[in-house]
Amino acid sequence: MIAEIGQYVLIIALVLAAIQSVVPLWGAARDEARLMVVGDRSAIAQAVALLIAFAALTHGFITSDFSLTVVFQNSHSLKPMLYKVSGVWGNHEGSMLLWVLVLALFSATVAIFGQNLPPTLKARVLAIQAMIGFAFLAFIIFTSNPFARLSPVPLDGTGLNPLLQDPGLAFHPPLLYLGYVGFSMAFSFAIAALVEGRVDAAWGRWVRPWTLAAWAFLTGGIALGSWWAYYELGWGGWWFWDPVENASFMPWLFGTALLHSSAVVEKRDTLKSWTILLAILTFSMSLLGTFLVRSGVLTSVHTFATDPERGVFILAILAIAIGGALILFALRAPGMKGGGLFAPVSREGALVANNMLLTLAAVTVLLGTLYPLILEALSGGQSRVSVGPPFFNATFSPIMVPLVLLVALGPFLAWKRGNLRMAFGKLVPAAIGAFLAIIITYLMVPGGPALAPLAMGLAAWLGIGAISEWSGRIRLFRSHPRDALRRIHELPRSASGMTMAHLGLAVMIVGITGSSAWRAELVTTLVPGQTAEGPGYAVTLESVIEGRGANYIFERGTLLITDGGRPVAKLNTERRFFPVANQTTTEAGIRTTIFGDLYGVIGERGRTPETADAWTVKFFVNPLVPWIWLGAMLMAVGGFLSLSDRRHRVGAPRRAATALTKRVPDSAE
Amino acid sequence: MRQTTIFLLAATLTCLIDITVSVAVEPDEVLDDPMIENRAREISSELRCVVCQNQSIDDSDADIARSMRLLVRERLLAGDSDDQVIGYIVARYGDFILLRPPFQANTLALWLTPPIMAIVIAAVALLYCRTYQRRRIKDTRPHRLSLADRRELEALVNRFAAVNLAPSPHNSLSNEIKEGLNPRDPDANTGEGKPNGDGTPRPA
Numbered sequence: 001m002i003a004e005i006g007q008y009v010l011i012i013a014l015v016l017a018a019i020q021s022v023v024p025l026w027g028a029a030r031d032e033a034r035l036m037v038v039g040d041r042s043a044i045a046q047a048v049a050l051l052i053a054f055a056a057l058t059h060g061f062i063t064s065d066f067s068l069t070v071v072f073q074n075s076h077s078l079k080p081m082l083y084k085v086s087g088v089w090g091n092h093e094g095s096m097l098l099w100v101l102v103l104a105l106f107s108a109t110v111a112i113f114g115q116n117l118p119p120t121l122k123a124r125v126l127a128i129q130a131m132i133g134f135a136f137l138a139f140i141i142f143t144s145n146p147f148a149r150l151s152p153v154p155l156d157g158t159g160l161n162p163l164l165q166d167p168g169l170a171f172h173p174p175l176l177y178l179g180y181v182g183f184s185m186a187f188s189f190a191i192a193a194l195v196e197g198r199v200d201a202a203w204g205r206w207v208r209p210w211t212l213a214a215w216a217f218l219t220g221g222i223a224l225g226s227w228w229a230y231y232e233l234g235w236g237g238w239w240f241w242d243p244v245e246n247a248s249f250m251p252w253l254f255g256t257a258l259l260h261s262s263a264v265v266e267k268r269d270t271l272k273s274w275t276i277l278l279a280i281l282t283f284s285m286s287l288l289g290t291f292l293v294r295s296g297v298l299t300s301v302h303t304f305a306t307d308p309e310r311g312v313f314i315l316a317i318l319a320i321a322i323g324g325a326l327i328l329f330a331l332r333a334p335g336m337k338g339g340g341l342f343a344p345v346s347r348e349g350a351l352v353a354n355n356m357l358l359t360l361a362a363v364t365v366l367l368g369t370l371y372p373l374i375l376e377a378l379s380g381g382q383s384r385v386s387v388g389p390p391f392f393n394a395t396f397s398p399i400m401v402p403l404v405l406l407v408a409l410g411p412f413l414a415w416k417r418g419n420l421r422m423a424f425g426k427l428v429p430a431a432i433g434a435f436l437a438i439i440i441t442y443l444m445v446p447g448g449p450a451l452a453p454l455a456m457g458l459a460a461w462l463g464i465g466a467i468s469e470w471s472g473r474i475r476l477f478r479s480h481p482r483d484a485l486r487r488i489h490e491l492p493r494s495a496s497g498m499t500m501a502h503l504g505l506a507v508m509i510v511g512i513t514g515s516s517a518w519r520a521e522l523v524t525t526l527v528p529g530q531t532a533e534g535p536g537y538a539v540t541l542e543s544v545i546e547g548r549g550a551n552y553i554f555e556r557g558t559l560l561i562t563d564g565g566r567p568v569a570k571l572n573t574e575r576r577f578f579p580v581a582n583q584t585t586t587e588a589g590i591r592t593t594i595f596g597d598l599y600g601v602i603g604e605r606g607r608t609p610e611t612a613d614a615w616t617v618k619f620f621v622n623p624l625v626p627w628i629w630l631g632a633m634l635m636a637v638g639g640f641l642s643l644s645d646r647r648h649r650v651g652a653p654r655r656a657a658t659a660l661t662k663r664v665p666d667s668a669e
Numbered sequence: 670m671r672q673t674t675i676f677l678l679a680a681t682l683t684c685l686i687d688i689t690v691s692v693a694v695e696p697d698e699v700l701d702d703p704m705i706e707n708r709a710r711e712i713s714s715e716l717r718c719v720v721c722q723n724q725s726i727d728d729s730d731a732d733i734a735r736s737m738r739l740l741v742r743e744r745l746l747a748g749d750s751d752d753q754v755i756g757y758i759v760a761r762y763g764d765f766i767l768l769r770p771p772f773q774a775n776t777l778a779l780w781l782t783p784p785i786m787a788i789v790i791a792a793v794a795l796l797y798c799r800t801y802q803r804r805r806i807k808d809t810r811p812h813r814l815s816l817a818d819r820r821e822l823e824a825l826v827n828r829f830a831a832v833n834l835a836p837s838p839h840n841s842l843s844n845e846i847k848e849g850l851n852p853r854d855p856d857a858n859t860g861e862g863k864p865n866g867d868g869t870p871r872p873a
Contacts, residue, residue, distance in 0.1 A: 237728070240723070240724075240728075241723075242722075242723050243723060341801070341804065343801060344794070344797060344798045344801055352794075353794070356790045356794070360783065360786055360787055360790065363782070363783070363786060364782075364783045367778075367779060367782055367783070368779070371770075371776075371778070371779045375775060379775075383775050384763075384764075384765045385764055385765060385767075385770040385775065385776055385779075386717045386723075386765055386766070386767060386768050386770065387768070387770055387779065388715075388717060388723060388725065388768025388769065389714075389725070389768060390714075390715055390768050390769035391768070391769050391770060391779075394769070395783050399783075399787075523694055523695070523696050523699055524696045524699075525696045525697075603695070616695060616696055
């Protein structure tokens, strides 16, 4: 019954989306408020309808209603409650429902809180949002219905991939979708602006908070996914340049560029058509990411061809959305001339360079991800190549180095015309810090790759550069500490947010460098009680015990790590076997300190009679690896801090406007 | 055809399950000579596990990955150089095995697009610097507002004058407006609302 309600409201949402994509647009064209307001109401109604649909599906999972195909395929009565709930979006149908739900919630937010938007712009934004929503709702209803019933009703479900039974992964998709779908707002604003033929600083101010929020969520989502891969997949890697990872990384790269160029639109009213193009590209990458992950095209072009229904549907959405947006852009953008002139050496100039490098990086990742697919499709399966981590490492890093050098410099340059000599003058501490970092790293770790000390220098340059810009603005060393404190309070939060995000990037570079340059490992077989000499540490397999968990049985190995006889850490690592799914997972034992992780896993028991008492033991020293996620966290928090800036608060532009009109008569007296 | 698909699916599936089991390199594979072992690891991370999705044989637990790892070590022990080992494997499995695609006819677009794009971007940036220099020289004289802008401004002044009950010559607002009519800074006027409709500066 409840599932039928879900089905019913899902269709209502589709109808509402159809109405919402036409009526407000028509109203905006004829400037009729009565028609435009339809957009607001249907946006809110659509969000409510989808909330009900989502609740209905969640109910199905919580009560283990195996008459629903999705629940049967992805859940099991023995599963812990948390993972029953996260199972709602841990599958294709449910995740698409979450996708449109997030979309509808964003639209409803615009409808409710966007009273200060010009009515025609608001109506058009909501109409574009509804078109996206309509396409995806149609996709769900016609190809991926989450409320499809099964008959006869099975006794129990076929479980959920035990790999997904993990808090890190359970909350990774919602965050990722908040990011992906959040960029739809930038997209809708861009298309609406193209239709209106008008982009000004106010437009930039409206787009920016959405972009910031989407970017911060996406940063968090990617970081959480990478952290999960690190501790769950069991070999201590954290980024594999896997197409699924790249699918979320491409919108992030374009979104980062958009974040910076929208600042230029807001502050200087220039770079408009470029920003619009970036908004289109960013959301296109979100759609492409959804397509890559959801269509099965990644496994092989062949699997895509054998079950093409869903893939072709998303491909059509992709073609219409991206193609349509780009055609509209080509028609309208040339008419949007204008914008202040700026010197090549200026804040704008630095931001343009940032945009160019980020775009280049994004295109490189896009190319590497799609190239094998395109080549295989074009040659009819004759010509196949692999594009793996060695390609991405070789092409991506050279683009990042100049970018990072620039990130420290940019904030020191003035808008319009910057003074390079003065900026470099202020970067002297950063340069000294970078030099010291290179020397110290070189002396402390003589064995590692030659580039590692340089990378540490780069991180120091960026980190110290970011901090010294911030401390210069609050006059930390040039005034009384109390004054500095007051200035921190007065400094716009967006400025502090930027510093924090840049600092986060520096911290992340330290982590990436440390974990990839100085990683050390020990791979051996140990009988309980036996000790092996590892890199810098001795590893003893203390014991292996067996036991039973919520819906799995486990072997738990305890590794004692000693440094010159002194115990440093005890690592508990588990191999879990899930009978329902007939799968085994590895839980790594990790000891985290600020200097890095000690990471241990046990493998299989020996297969031959002589080795039957011994277990495979793998032990890794991953230096500085926590800095990666610390850096990502700083970036995301910096994004939210910037979002909380006064001028982004809802209604702020209107309040500022009324304040101005009030002040005018006063000043006349 | 259908069988191939099923085989591929099954192979991928085993691979996916295998990923979760543990780390790839098993203790009995590790060579005694750390130098050769390091070389084997380096080579392994460049080679693809053929039945997996985007995994190197160094990361994959599939049986075929294990036998390829053993093969790499065997060739290294036989005295092959790194390139010879990779050549040997490619001769058996094809280019598909290389995670770093070779630079050849069907990968030209892959390898050349990023550098060409970088060069184009650099060229455009250089062009902008030069036009900026030229425009600056041309723009050093202040320009006047267009007729349309002047009218709009006058209308605004009148509107404010209507609000102001007692207009005074020292009114800061009217001073600002005057300044706006005769700008001192050339760049200040090139923002939105260009000085004149056709975009070319007029002499004062």
